[in-house]
Amino acid sequence: MLTIALQTLRTRFTLFIGTFIALSLGVALIAGTGQVLNATRQQSGAPAPGRYDAADVVVRAPQSYSVRFGSGDGAYEETRTGTRPHRLGDAEKIGAKVASVPGVAKAVVDRSVPARLLTGPDADAGAETVARGWTSASLAPFRLSGGHAPQRPGEAVLAFAPGAGPVARVGDRLTLLTAQGRHEVRVVGLAERAGATKAADGSAVSAVFLTDTEVRQLSPVPAEADAVAVVAGPGVDARSLAERIGSALPDSGLSAYTGGKKESGTAGASRAEALGQVATLLALMALIGCFVSVFVVSGTFAFSIAQRRRELALLRTVGATPSQVTRMVLAEAAVLGLVASVVGCVLGVQGSGAITAVLKHYGMAPADMTVPVSVPVLVISFVLGLVVALLGVFAASRRAAKVRPVETLRESDVETRVMTTGRWITGGLFLALSVFLLFQLPGAGDDGAVVISMVLTEILVVAMVAFAPLLVPPLVRVAAWPLAALTRFTGTLAADSARSAVRRTASCAAPILVTVAVAGSLVSMSNATSATSINDERAHLRAGVVVKAAxxxxxxxxxxxxxxxxxxxxxxxxxxxxxxxxxxxxxxxxxxxxxxxxxxxxxxxxxxxxxxxxxxxxxxxxxxxxxxxxxxxxxxxxxxxxxxxxxxxxxxxxxxxxxxxxxxxxxxxxxxxxxxxxxxxxxxxxxxxxxxxxxxxxxxxxxxxxxxxxGAEALSHDEWLARSAASAQQEGRTLVLVLLGMALLYTGIAIANTLVMAAEQRAGGLLLLRRLGATGGQVVRSVLWETLTVVVVGGVLGIAAAGVTMLGMGRALSRSTGGTAAFPVPWAEMGMVLGGCLVVAVIASLIPTVLQLRSFRTPRRAASVPTAPGPGNGAAPQQVEPPVASRL
Incomplete structure (x- = not known):
């Protein structure tokens, strides 16, 4: 059967083009998000160059901690690294002890103070930086590029990132803001560090160096310091020196580090925290992408098998057994999956760059984040594509094996017993699971409710698709009623066509259903969370003015x-x-x-x-x-x-x-x-x-x-609430855009693929209409009305799924917010999604229809020579009934 499968793919590739595109894009979606997700784990370390590159040994307090959970065999530990340095006490005393260790050439007590350099005309603009003592400049090292080192209080040296334009020049007077207050400084020098990269936040100032005494005075606890950095003497081994320093500091809780461990890890922890949020976002994207991919691919396979029932029945007629038909269909899917997975992996490598660019654009990922090609991720994506292809066609192959030889005589598209035993079982299980999750939502908390709601939406979509043969006919009847009333015959014809071909209608409505349901639930959850937060603040904030620091x-x-x-x-x-x-x-x-x-x-x-x-x-x-x-x-x-x-x-x-x-x-x-x-x-x-x-x-x-x-701003009560509302809405929309962007693009292409495949199945009916006398315009209008009906059916089912999800989400928010929960209906967003689905569906339906009409134009009748009545000639024929075309 492999030979027959290969010949079928070669000779009837147009039948499988929609499935191929859907599977390729699904693999590309998984591979792209997987590449970026893998990059977040590989880049969680501290960026180079480090703060103590010129030091040989660094003495500091522990910067990490571990917490033990559980007991017995099930116990486990969770370890975290701080995002701010944990300071060591009695810094001068520790520095003196370290300096007295043999082999130490210099011991520098390194302090840092968070600061903001105000540079605007009214001191209202500036850059986040850090103030350090000039002695610490040699640890990186920073070198003077102009001016001189600070020698007295009020003098400062500004260190700039390479390639950044200086915000001040030697001789300028600036304001340095710390937690202790405002400090006027005069720039006496400029410094730079070779090999450093521009800060991820775009700041041009790497550090502000003051005198050691002034930094100590600005420190909230002058006796504390970040670390003691050591420069070893000539010929002294750093590891041996670290061991001697550790022996000189017994029971202090401090450790001496060398090599890559010299850095505190706080920068890496901050980066890891930011990347961890990206990883969570990407995991949600991957979850949505996997669901959409499996759903669309399996539906496309099922639809393609339904289109080939007469072909499969013919194979049964010539002697093919059910098992041979099953193997043939699985072989087709395997070959198609292999090729589509390869194409999808190639597209995924390119798509990872697009995902990263979007994340950077919206500030969700570090500006210097890179995404290297990961072979393991591509292998996993390739295998997943093949598995999805085989799983997607498995149920369809079982149906193919049950095709009877007598079905070669079937001419009508009217389908019987579309509601199979498998659909009843699948729909019942997923419906029961959705009801269970719905009752779990109120006690899940805000974060848990969001996760459960997303899963609930996907489960409801599966249940609705399983029960589509029951839901589609009444929905089609309701949706088509206005069209039938307004257009007479073409609307009625469209409704009858959609209602008689239940499988085709359900298959075309399925991608619209998943698009509307997933988009509607995510947008609704985002809007509800933002609106609830704003309502909470509006109801309980009494302050007339709010001052916000930058x-x-x-x-x-x-x-x-x-x-x-x-x-x-x-x-x-x-x-x-x-x-x-x-x-x-x-x-x-x-x-x-x-x-x-x-x-x-x-x-x-x-x-x-x-x-x-x-x-x-x-x-x-x-x-x-x-x-x-x-x-x-x-x-x-x-x-x-x-x-x-x-x-x-x-x-x-x-x-x-x-x-x-x-x-x-x-x-x-x-x-x-x-x-x-x-x-x-x-x-x-x-x-x-x-x-x-x-x-x-x-x-x-x-x-x-x-x-x-x-460096702060003041807002009135109303301005603050308006700013908070706008910020929350923008953040929610950005999150939804990132989560849904690629998935909606994929489902849009899936809608087009499915409707193009449906156009091939509809070709016989269109030819029959033309032979009965229908004009090309009437055929096009009937297809347009049927497409509109399909979009309405898919949209209604999708809105219903999203509505049930929001019902559960609403119960959860109402319980946790004490009566300030709000549930705005996203009319504009849902209108845009439905409008996009309609545009894609209309284009994907009408273009094949027009091409089909051109391919089977009815030949014109030969002109007859009129003859006068006479002997041997009958009377001229009288037209008793108008042609069919005039009555459609």
């Missing part, structure tokens, strides 16, 4: 005092922001952490506690949102653990579980508690409570003048 430095204490002293301001609520990981019962959960003063919050927020009391947020306590409490399994009164981004461990008691967060982080600590564990944090936001009668716009303008001096 970058890590924030608004220092003197800036907060200036804002609080403005006319019309009755109170200022600064919120320090950092990040960390919550230790739940079974995992470490990344989270944003805020530092607040519970007494100050009342003037700017209406916060209520579902359990516990916000007033108890004092000392070593924590307040969390209901969502965080559900995720981490925390409850009021329980002692819990969390780790800050510099790996500092904290033991806290849960004081309250909040009904709402009003735009605040989901984890809140008392300000003095967090600043004691992580000194140097400055408020990222300052909420200003206004006096009665104060005008928010006027206060916002006055606050803006103060905020600009600290």
């Amino acid at each position: 970058g890590e430095v924030g608004v220092p204490a003197d800036g907060v005092r200036a804002l609080a002293g403005l006319h019309g301001v009755t109170g200022a609520s600064p919120i320090e922001l950092t990040s960390g990981s919550l230790v739940s019962f079974n995992a470490l959960i990344p989270s944003t952490i805020g530092a607040v003063d519970a007494d100050e919050l009342a003037g700017s927020f209406r916060l209520t506690a579902a359990k516990g009391s916000l007033g108890a947020l004092r000392g070593d306590t924590v307040a969390v949102s209901r969502t965080v409490a559900d995720q981490a399994g925390w409850s009021v009164g329980e002692e819990v653990s969390l780790r800050l981004s510099d790996t500092t461990a904290m033991k806290l008691k849960v004081a309250a579980v909040l009904d709402t967060t009003a735009g605040l982080p989901g984890v809140l600590l008392p300000r003095d508690t967090l600043l004691r564990a992580s000194p140097g944090l400055a408020p990222g936001r300052v909420y200003l409570a206004l006096a009665d009668g104060a005008r928010p716009e006027e206060v916002a303008r006055a606050a803006g003048e103060v905020a600009r001096g600290y």
Whole structure:
């Protein structure tokens, strides 16, 4: 049967072109996302060059931690590296001990202070950077390219990334903003480092070097430092020196590192965290892509087998056994899968670059991220393509084996018993599973609800396709009723054609169904999450003005005092922001952490506690949102653990579980508690409570003048909410675009493929219409109405699947938000998706129809010579009934 399969593929390649394209694009989608996903794992290390390249040994505190979960044989550990350096204490004392070790030529106590260099005309623009002592410049190394080294307080050397235009020149006076406040500096020198690359955030300034004394004064804890870097003497082995240094620091908790371990790993951890988010996004893309690929390919195979029933019956007539027919169909799929998988892998290599470019464009991936070709990923994609081809044709091959020889005599396209036993079993199982997941949604939490909703959508799509023979006829009848009423015969003809060829209609509606369902559920979930968050903030934010800082430095204490002293301001609520990981019962959960003063919050927020009391947020306590409490399994009164981004461990008691967060982080600590564990944090936001009668716009303008001096901006209550809403909507749309972009392109091509294949099946009916006297315009209109009916059927089923998903998502959000959940219907987005499906479907249907009409034009009748009545000539024929064409 392999020979027959090869001959069939060679002679009737047009029959398989749609399946070939669908399978190739499916493999390309999987290979492209797999290449980028693999690249995120390979590039999680710290980028080169490093901070201590010129040092031989680096002494520092541990930058990683491990948490053990479970017990017994099922126990496991989760390890994390901090994204901010964990400082060592008594730095000068440690540096002196290290310097006294034999073989040490120089020991440098290295400190860094997060800073922002304000360079705009009104000090409202600047670049995130870091301030370090000039002695540390030799560790990278940085070299002076102009001017001289800083010699006294207030002098600075700016280090620029190669290729970046300098933001200042020697002699310029600039403002350096740190958590301690504003500092005026004069540029006395410029430095650069050979081999360095431009920062991923586009910043031109790599570092600002001050005197060692000034950096120590600017440090939040002057006795602490990032590390002690060591330069070995001539001929001294670095590893041996590291061992001697370790012996000189017993019981200190510090370690001496050499080689690739000299770097703290915080830069690599920050990069890994960003790439981890990309990996999660790509995993969702791959999930959607795999589902769409399997769904479309299997449907295309099934449709192609249905078109060949008479051909397969003819094989049975000439003596082919059912097993031989099955082997022939599987052989066709295997050969087709091999070739399509190769083409798909080639396309996937090119597509990975397009995916990476989109991620970079929207700021979801580092600017310097590269995607090397991964042979293992391509092999896996190739195998998956072959497996998808075989699985997609397996059920169809079983149906092919059951074709009876007598079906060679079948001329009608009316299908009987389309609702097979396999469809009943598949539809019933997936429908039951969807009902189970629907009931699980309310208790899944926000993040869990999103994941379950995505899976639920796909399961519902499978169930609807399985039950399509039951759903399609009544939907066609309803959808075609207006057309039949408006167009008389052509609309009725289109409805009858769609209703009689149930398998063809269901196959054409299937890709539209999956497109609308997946797009609708994702857009609806994104819109609902964003709208709920904005509703929450709108309902509970009382502050009349919000000041938002740019970058890590924030608004220092003197800036907060200036804002609080403005006319019309009755109170200022600064919120320090950092990040960390919550230790739940079974995992470490990344989270944003805020530092607040519970007494100050009342003037700017209406916060209520579902359990516990916000007033108890004092000392070593924590307040969390209901969502965080559900995720981490925390409850009021329980002692819990969390780790800050510099790996500092904290033991806290849960004081309250909040009904709402009003735009605040989901984890809140008392300000003095967090600043004691992580000194140097400055408020990222300052909420200003206004006096009665104060005008928010006027206060916002006055606050803006103060905020600009600290690289921040001030927004009125309404402006802040509008900005938050626009940002949330833009973020949601970007996420949906990235998730759905390639999948929607693929389903669009799948829609075209399926309808082109359907046009071949419809060719016999069109020829019959022409022979009955129908004009070409009437045939085209009947095909157009049938296509419109198919789009409506697929759209209705897709909207139904997305609606059921949103029903469950709505229950989950309503439970976790305390009544502020919102579910806007994405009319515009869904209209665009349906409109796109309609355009693709109409083009894919009409072009083959027009070509078919040209190929079988009915020959003109020979002109007859009129004869007069007479002997031997009958009377002239009288036209009793108008031609068929005039009645259609």
